[in-house]
Amino acid sequence: MAAQLFFMAKGIENIPFFLYHMYGQVHPRKDSTAVYLVKTKEGYFNHKKLSSREQEMLLNPVIYYANLKKDGDGTVETVENRFGSVAGAQTMAYLQKQLGNDSLSLTRFPGWWGNYFRLVSKDAFDSVSVVRSYVYSKAPYHKAAADSLSFTVKLR
Numbered sequence: 001m002a003a004q005l006f007f008m009a010k011g012i013e014n015i016p017f018f019l020y021h022m023y024g025q026v027h028p029r030k031d032s033t034a035v036y037l038v039k040t041k042e043g044y045f046n047h048k049k050l051s052s053r054e055q056e057m058l059l060n061p062v063i064y065y066a067n068l069k070k071d072g073d074g075t076v077e078t079v080e081n082r083f084g085s086v087a088g089a090q091t092m093a094y095l096q097k098q099l100g101n102d103s104l105s106l107t108r109f110p111g112w113w114g115n116y117f118r119l120v121s122k123d124a125f126d127s128v129s130v131v132r133s134y135v136y137s138k139a140p141y142h143k144a145a146a147d148s149l150s151f152t153v154k155l156r
Helices: 002-010 054-073 077-082 088-099 105-122
Strands: 031-038 127-136 149-154
Touching: 031 054, 031 088, 054 149, 077 149, 105 127, 105 149
Parallel strands: none
Antiparallel strands: 031 127, 127 149
């Protein structure tokens, strides 16, 4: 019990069941939810015709990619908070390089995503775009009219 109190005081997540703050926070109400859609020349791609696993592999990494581009992955701040006072500058630089995502890996993501989309869609699109839109959470549950472009991939 003493060890668990120590972990909770330090914010170390070792046994999530005992960390009430992970589950006990009130989530703010939202009037809409962000969704990522695949847009083709014919309209939006119906990702529901894919299996659940294919849908997850297609769309979940897009959310992570968009967050990485916007805010970074948080690794630098986490490493500095945990080890900044005990590690030297060289060790910190090494940890950040090994644990973080570099800009090269971010630039390669749309190509990887395009290859995976071509594999699972089995459609002959010249190019597709991934767009971010919003779906309103109150009736009449409609999609926002405006989309914002995340990236476009040439498939041929």
